[in-house]
Amino acid sequence: MGFREPACRVEINGIDYTNRFAPRVKSIKVSDKDGVTSDSCTIKLADKDGEIALPSENDMLSVFLGDVESGIGLVFQGAIDEVRSTGTAGGGRELSIGAKGVNSTGKAKEVSEKHKDDAKFGDVAKEWGAAAGMSEVLVDDDLASIEDEYWSMNNESFIGWGQRVAGEIGATFKVQGDRALFLSANSGKTAKGRDIPDLLVEWGDNLLRWDISPVLGRPRHQKVEVEFYSPKDGRLKTKQVEVDGEKSSATLKSKVRASDERSADRIAKSGGKKVKRKNGSGTVTMVGTPLAKPEGKLILSGAREGIDGEYRITGVEHDYSPKGYEIEVTVEQPQGKAGKDSRRKKAG
Structure with missing residues (x-):
């Protein structure tokens, strides 16, 4: 696994600031989640003599990361919500630019x-x-x-x-x-219907480390149940949906009460998707790439039998500096060979 020279581009309000920022960049950190939590970005710059003009709150920030050989890709887009300067009497200065995917004042x-x-x-x-x-x-x-x-x-x-x-x-x-x-959820597609490219992570190539539990018993349920009110019967009823491939006798009862049977069916099926995602979880740290996207599929190879396999990406933490670029990918929903060790059948 050879060294890959990191590369970045930073735009503010559509204007390319890379030439001004690149010589001063100390680190760029981006958090890209699967929806509930706002994406975030923090850029730390060496600010010798305070030469960098301060960006303004709500300026639009776009960050592209990658490496010189493979190219760069968009990893963050959002609004600047904090600019912080730190320094000492000895002359050391640092400028930190923070941004969120959601405009906090919009x-x-x-x-x-x-x-x-x-x-x-x-x-x-x-x-x-x-x-x-x-x-x-x-x-x-x-x-x-x-x-x-x-x-x-x-x-x-x-x-x-x-x-x-x-x-x-x-x-x-x-x-x-x-x-x-x-x-x-779990479709592996963008909102425009395109497939999110699979992320291949291999021992001896781009895999750095992993921490994965491919089987979690606590969140497993065979059925999802949702209550709804039936005007026809004048009482509360329940809608149940089977979760495909689950080996459990437990039923997950939704805390949300639906307004009608059709809504109950949708909520129950949505709950089933969540159950399937929570069957395993962990993190994979690898050489940085802008191709890692929440809802995409990570294919792990060379870790070990029972761990290798396919997982759903739920979040990506990008960590960039002039010395290198790596990402920590959070995964759930083990698929394929993940969680299966064929050697167990030969034991004894």
Whole structure:
């Protein structure tokens, strides 16, 4: 595994600041999660003589990382929310620029009360996203076609609504700058329907270290159960959904009560997706690449039998400096050979 010379590009409001920043960059750290937590970025710069002009709050920051040989790719896009200077009387100065994927002062955090009758989710998400200041709302085709008699925003922000409804329809939701995305959970696809490229991690090539438990018993359930009110029967009823491939006698009872049977079915199926994700978890640290994306698939090879296999990516931590670039990938949902050691059949 040879050294790969790291490379980066930094843009503020679409203007390339790389030539000004690159000689001063001490570190760039980016946290890219699968939706619930806002993405974040921190750039630390050597600030000799205070020569760097301070960026302003809410300036749009875009960061591209990679290496000289393979090229760079976008790993963060969001709004600057903090600029901090530190220094000593001896002359040492450092400038830290912090940014979030969600603009903390934007309209997307304003609470609202509204509803839409007999509509498709994609149409509702785009209309309400535009009203919240989103320049674009991308919705997976499978999610966009979901119809309901009643969609509501109940004294919540667009961000809060997006997180809540994503849990009900089996989606992951995230905001990147002024763009909102609704992705089908566990699908391995972007909101535009394209496959997220598999991330290949191999011993002797780009694998640095790992810490994985491919089998977790506590979160496993055979069924997911959701309560809903049936006007026809005048009482509460339950909707159950089987979780494919699960070996458990337990039933996961949702804390959310659905408004009708159709909603209960969606919530139960969404719960089933979450159960399948939680069957194993861990982290894989590897040579840095911008290709690692939440909802994509990581294929691990050469760690050991029972650990090698396929996993769903739920988060990526990028750690860049002039000395090197590596990422820590959080994984769940073991698949394929992961968790299976064929040697157990030969024991004894």
